[in-house]
Amino acid sequence: MTFSRRKTALGLSAGVAILALTVAGCSSSDDPEPSTSATGGAMESTSPDANAEPVTLTLATFNTPGYNSIEQPDANYEYDLIQEYMDANPNVTITYDRKAESGDARTNFFAKLGPGGLADVEMVEVDWMPEVMQYSDLLADLTDPSLDGRWLDSKVADATDQDGRLIGAGTDVGPQAVCYRSSLFEEAGLASDPDGVADLLDGDWANFFDVGQKYFDATGKAFFDSTGGIWQGMINQIDPAYEDADSGDIIALDNPEVKAAYDQLTVASKDQSTHLGQWSEDWFAGMQNDAFAVMLCPPWMLGVISGSAADATDWNIANVYPNGGGNWGGSWLTVPANGANVDEAKKLADWLTAPEQQAKAFANAGTYPSQPAAYEDPLVASASNAFFNDAATGTIFADRAQAVLPSPYKGTYYFQVNTAITDALTRVDDGTDAPDASWDKAVTDINNIG
Amino acid sequence: MSTTDLDTKTETSRDLWRQRLGRWDLKASPYLYIAPFFIVFALFGIFPIIYTAVISMMDWDTIRNSGEFIGFGNFDFVLHDRKFWLALRNTFSIFLLSSIPQLLMSTFIAAMLDHHLRARTFWRMGVLVPYVVMPVAVGIIFSKLFADESGVFNQWLGMIGIDPIGWHKEVLPSHFAIATMVNFRWTGYNALILLAAMQAIPRDLYEAAAIDGAGRLRRFISVTIPQIRPTMIFVIITATIGGLQIFDEPRMFDNTGSGGADQQWLTITMYMYNTGWGQLNFGRASAIAWLLFLIIVIFSLINLWITRRFIKTDKTGGI
Numbered sequence: 001m002t003f004s005r006r007k008t009a010l011g012l013s014a015g016v017a018i019l020a021l022t023v024a025g026c027s028s029s030d031d032p033e034p035s036t037s038a039t040g041g042a043m044e045s046t047s048p049d050a051n052a053e054p055v056t057l058t059l060a061t062f063n064t065p066g067y068n069s070i071e072q073p074d075a076n077y078e079y080d081l082i083q084e085y086m087d088a089n090p091n092v093t094i095t096y097d098r099k100a101e102s103g104d105a106r107t108n109f110f111a112k113l114g115p116g117g118l119a120d121v122e123m124v125e126v127d128w129m130p131e132v133m134q135y136s137d138l139l140a141d142l143t144d145p146s147l148d149g150r151w152l153d154s155k156v157a158d159a160t161d162q163d164g165r166l167i168g169a170g171t172d173v174g175p176q177a178v179c180y181r182s183s184l185f186e187e188a189g190l191a192s193d194p195d196g197v198a199d200l201l202d203g204d205w206a207n208f209f210d211v212g213q214k215y216f217d218a219t220g221k222a223f224f225d226s227t228g229g230i231w232q233g234m235i236n237q238i239d240p241a242y243e244d245a246d247s248g249d250i251i252a253l254d255n256p257e258v259k260a261a262y263d264q265l266t267v268a269s270k271d272q273s274t275h276l277g278q279w280s281e282d283w284f285a286g287m288q289n290d291a292f293a294v295m296l297c298p299p300w301m302l303g304v305i306s307g308s309a310a311d312a313t314d315w316n317i318a319n320v321y322p323n324g325g326g327n328w329g330g331s332w333l334t335v336p337a338n339g340a341n342v343d344e345a346k347k348l349a350d351w352l353t354a355p356e357q358q359a360k361a362f363a364n365a366g367t368y369p370s371q372p373a374a375y376e377d378p379l380v381a382s383a384s385n386a387f388f389n390d391a392a393t394g395t396i397f398a399d400r401a402q403a404v405l406p407s408p409y410k411g412t413y414y415f416q417v418n419t420a421i422t423d424a425l426t427r428v429d430d431g432t433d434a435p436d437a438s439w440d441k442a443v444t445d446i447n448n449i450g
Numbered sequence: 451m452s453t454t455d456l457d458t459k460t461e462t463s464r465d466l467w468r469q470r471l472g473r474w475d476l477k478a479s480p481y482l483y484i485a486p487f488f489i490v491f492a493l494f495g496i497f498p499i500i501y502t503a504v505i506s507m508m509d510w511d512t513i514r515n516s517g518e519f520i521g522f523g524n525f526d527f528v529l530h531d532r533k534f535w536l537a538l539r540n541t542f543s544i545f546l547l548s549s550i551p552q553l554l555m556s557t558f559i560a561a562m563l564d565h566h567l568r569a570r571t572f573w574r575m576g577v578l579v580p581y582v583v584m585p586v587a588v589g590i591i592f593s594k595l596f597a598d599e600s601g602v603f604n605q606w607l608g609m610i611g612i613d614p615i616g617w618h619k620e621v622l623p624s625h626f627a628i629a630t631m632v633n634f635r636w637t638g639y640n641a642l643i644l645l646a647a648m649q650a651i652p653r654d655l656y657e658a659a660a661i662d663g664a665g666r667l668r669r670f671i672s673v674t675i676p677q678i679r680p681t682m683i684f685v686i687i688t689a690t691i692g693g694l695q696i697f698d699e700p701r702m703f704d705n706t707g708s709g710g711a712d713q714q715w716l717t718i719t720m721y722m723y724n725t726g727w728g729q730l731n732f733g734r735a736s737a738i739a740w741l742l743f744l745i746i747v748i749f750s751l752i753n754l755w756i757t758r759r760f761i762k763t764d765k766t767g768g769i
Contacts, residue, residue: 107727114513131730135513279705280618281597289600416729419708426711430619433712441712448531 055344056093060119062105065171065331066365067352071098077364081357085348092344102127113138118336120345121352124168126330129158130410132168136161140335140342142169142349150355154406155370159332168332169353172367174298175400176233176326179305179388183314184293188218194391198320205234205264208322212272215293223272225295226283227265227425230273233296233326234261235418239408242417252417252446259439262421266428266435275429284308296321298328299368299397306387317391325403330370368397375401413449420445499743506736517733524737534738536713537721538745540625544700544717545693547629548636553685555633556640557678561670563641564648574645577638588631589702596627596703618704624715631699636692640685647681648674687753694746695719718742 059082064071068082082094099105102125109128112118113135124132132139143166151170159168178201185192190211191200200211212223224230235241238261242252252258269275274292276283286292287309297305297317305315333349335342351357358369359377374380375398383394424442427433433441506524508517528534563574580588595602596617604614617627651674659669697719701707708724709716722742726735 110513110727110730114515138513276599277618277704277706281594281601282599285597285600423708423711430616430711432619444532448527 054091054093055341056095057121057341057344057348058095058097058119059121059348060097060099060105060108061123061331062099062102062125064365064367065098065123066361066363066367068096070096071365075365079360079364081352081360084357085351089347092348094348113336116336116338118339120335120339120341121349122334122336123171124332124334126158126174126327127415129168129332130412130414132334133159133161134412136163136165136167138337139167140337140339140346141165142167142335142346144350147350150353150373151370152372152401152404154327154404155330155332157406158410168334169349170370171331171333171353171358171361172300172329173370173401173404174300174327174329175368175397175404176296176298176321176328177396177400178294178318178320178322179297179301180294180316180318181290181292181312181314182316182389184219184221184290185215188215188293190215190218194316194318197316197318201318201320201322204323205261209264209268209272212268212294216271221290222274222292223294225274225286225292226276226278227269227273227429228278228422229296230269231261231265231422231425232328233322234265235421236326236328236407237323237405239405241408241410242414243409243411245409245411248411250413250417250446250449252421253443258421262425262439263435265425269425269429273429277426277429288312296326296328299366299393300329302385302388302393303366306385314389315387316389317385317393317396319396319399321400321403325400325405327404327407368401372401416449417446420449502736502739505733506740508733510731510733510736512730512732520733524734525741527734528737528741533713533716533721534718534741537709537716537718540621540700540709540713540715541694541696541717541719543622543625544628544632544696544715545690547625548632548696549686549689549693551629552633552637552640552689553682556637556685557644557682559637559641560644560648561674563645564674574642577641579638580635581639583635585631585635585698586702588635589699592627592631592634592699593703596630618710619714621712621714624703624710628696628699628703628715632693632696636689640689643685644678644681647678651677687750690749690753691746694742694749697723718745 059067061067061071064075066077066081068080069075069077071077082096086092086094097119099108105123106125106128109118109122109124109132143164147166147169152173155170155173156166159170160166178197180197182192185197191197201208215221215223235258238255238257240251241255241258242250244251274283274286276286276291282291285308287295287305288311295301295305302317309315333353335345335349339345352361353371355369355371355374355377358367358371359374359379361367362369362374362383363379369375369380375394381394381398383392384390385393420442423445424433424438427438427441428435432438505517507519507521509520509523510517559577563570563577567573596604598604598614598616598618601617603617607614615623617623655673655677656669659673664672696717700709700715700717701720701723703715704710707720709720718738719742722735722738725738726732
C-alpha cells in the first residue's frame with residue numbers, strides 16, 4: 001500500500017486542498033515570531049473587520065467529549081462549553097454535530113478529507129491518528145508559541161508530523177490505572193485495599209502475572225478481563241513495536257520483544273484470562289457476575305464499568321500500572337485546511353482545548369485532560385468517584401498521566417499489524433489454535449500487509 | 451389552381467409528417483418512457499461499475515484522489531489472500547443455510563395462510579412484521595441472544611443438558627446464527643409473495659384434483675407447487691443476489707465487525723468493506739467488488755439455466 005502522493009497527477013479536489021494549505025501555511029507556520037500574541041497566531045491573520053462578521057462554525061465529534069448536553073441528554077452536563085464560546089464571541093454560531101462512535105467519525109473523516117465537506121473542527125481519535133498523520137498536509141498547522149507547554153509531551157508528539165507541524169489540539173488522554181474488585185481479591189487472600197493492591201501490582205508484567213497466578217490458584221477463576229486488553233497495555237510499552245520509525249517498514253516479525261510479549265501473555269492467559277472478547281456481550285456481563293478481578297482502566301472506562309455493573313459494590317481503583325505507565329484512548333481537535341473558516345476554526349479548537357475548558361469537559365463527561373495545568377483545577381484535582389468507593393480519581397489519574405511515556409511510533413500499518421496479532425491471541429483464547437500455530441497464521445497475515 | 455395545388459401539397463406533406471410522427475411515436479415512445487430509468491441507471495449503475503474497474507487496476511489513494519496504474523496487481527493479491535477464500539466459503543455457507551430453510555418455511559407458511567383462517571389479514575400482516583425491523587437492529591438483538599456465555603440460547607441448551615455452543619468461535623455455529631437472523635427477517639416476506647402466487651391459482655384445479663381423489667398433500671405437491679414455480683424462481687433469484695451480498699447481519703454479529711479472529715464469519719462484502727474503509731485501500735477493495743460482481747453473474751447464469759429447465763418441465767404453464 002504505497003500511496004503515490006507525489007507521483008501522479010493530483011485530482012482537482014486535492015489540488016484545491018493543497019492550494020488552501022499553502023495559503024494557510026503562509027499565515028501560520030512560516031512566520032512564527034512576529035504574528036503572535038497571547039490569544040494565538042490565528043487572531044492576527046483575520047482583520048479586525050472580519051472579527052465582527054458573523055461566522056458559522058461546524059464542530060464534529062464522537063462519543064462524549066463533554067462539550068454540550070446533547071451528547072448525553074440523561075446526564076445533564078453542568079457546563080455548556082458551546083454556548084459559553086458563542087456568548088464570548090457573539091459573531092460566532094456553532095453547529096455541533098456529534099457521531100455516536102469513533103468508527104463512524106473515522107469513515108466520515110476519510111470520505112471527506114480529500115474532496116472537502118468536513119466540519120470546520122473535526123475530532124480525531126488516537127486509534128486512527130497514525131492514518132491521519134499520513135495526510136497531515138491537508139490539515140491546518142496549529143503550531144503557536146502560546147500553546148507551548150499546554151499539553152503532555154506525548155500528546156504533542158503524536159500530533160506533530162515530520163515537518164514539525166502540529167495538526168491536532170489535544171483534548172483528553174487515557175492514562176491507565178488498575179480497576180479491581182476488592183471482595184474478589186479478599187476471597188483470594190490477597191490485599192484488597194487500594195494501597196495494598198497498588199503495592200502488590202507494583203512491578204513489571206511478570207509480577208502482574210504472578211499475582212494473577214496466585215489469584216487463579218486460590219479461586220480457580222480468571223484474573224483479568226480479556227487477553228486483548230492486556231495486550232494493548234503491553235504493546236504500548238514496546239518501542240519500536242511494529243514499524244521502523246525512519247523507514248516505515250514493518251518490523252513486527254523481526255522484533256523479539258513483540259514475540260516475547262506474545263509468548264508471555266499466551267502462557268499467562270491460559271489460566272488467568274476470561275477468554276472473552278473485549279466489548280463482547282459476555283465481557284460486559286462479566287463486570288458484574290464476578291468473571292474477573294482486574295481490568296486495566298483509563299478514566300473513560302469508569303463510566304463503562306459503573307454502567308454495566310450497577311449491582312457490584314466493590315469496584316475500586318489502584319494507583320498503579322504494570323511496568324510503568326500506559327495510555328488508552330484520547331483525542332485531538334483538527335482543522336481541515338480546505339475549510340471555509342480556518343482561522344476562526346483554529347480559535348475555537350484553541351479555546352476548547354485550553355485547560356479551563358477541558359477541566360469543565362472532565363466535570364461533564366469524565367474525559368481526562370491532556371493539559372497538565374488542568375490537573376490543578378479543583379474540578380479535576382478534587383474529583384472522586386462514588387461508584388468506585390470514592391476513589392480519588394483526580395489525583396490517581398494525575399499520577400498515572402505523569403507515568404505515561406511518549407507513545408511508541410505508530411505508522412500506517414499499525415492497525416493492521418495489531419489486528420493480525422490480536423486475532424492470533426483471540427484464536428488462542430477461543431481454543432481455535434495453539435499459541436504457535438496461531439502465531440504462524442499471524443505471520444502469514446502480517447507478511448501479506450502492504 | 452396553383453393555390454389549391456399548393457394546399458394539397460402541404461396537406462399531403464403535413465399528412466405524411468403526421469403519419470411519420472405517429473409511426474415514430476409508436477416505435478419510439480416506449481423507449482422514451484423507459485429512458486429515465488436507464489439514464490439514471492447509467493449514471494448511478496454503469497458509471498460506478500466502470501469507475502470501479504479503473505480503480506481496481508490502480509494503487510488508489512482516495513483521499514488525494516490519485517493513483518498509480520498497477521495492472522492486475524490487486525486481483526493477484528486478492529486471489530492469493532487466504533481471507534478472500536475464507537470469505538467466499540462463508541458467504542456461500544451462510545447463503546445455503548439461510549435460503550434453503552427459508553424457502554421451505556415460507557412455502558409452508560404461505561400454504562397455511564392460504565387456508566380459510568379467522569382474522570386472515572391479521573395473520574398475513576403478522577408474518578411481515580419481522581421484515582419491518584432494521585437488519586442492524588436484528589443483528590444487535592440476535593447477537594445478544596447468541597452470546598457465548600450470557601446468551602439465552604446457550605442457557606436454554608444448558609437446561610436440556612447440552613454443552614454451550616461457541617456461536618462466536620466455531621465456523622458452522624456462527625453461520626447458523628447469522629442465517630437465523632436472515633431467516634427471521636425474510637421468511638415472512640417471502641411467504642407473502644408465495645401466498646400471492648397461491649391465491650392466483652384457479653380454485654377449479656383444486657376441485658378437479660379433489661374429485662379425482664387427491665388428498666391435501668397430493669394437491670399441494672401436484673397443483674400448488676407447479677403453479678407457483680415462476681414466483682418461486684423469482685424468490686430464489688432475489689435471495690441469491692441478496693444472500694451473496696450479505697453484510698449487515700455478520701457485521702453486527704460481534705462488536706468489531708471484523709468477521710471473527712479466524713475469519714469464521716467474514717463474508718465477501720465485509721472483506722471488501724474492511725479493505726476499503728478499514729485499510730483505506732480502495733484499489734484492492736474495487737478489485738474485490740469486481741470479483742464479487744463476476745461471482746454473482748456466474749451464479750445468476752447458473753440460476754437462469756436451472757430456471758429454464760424448471761419451466762420446460764412445467765407443463766401447466768410458466769412465465
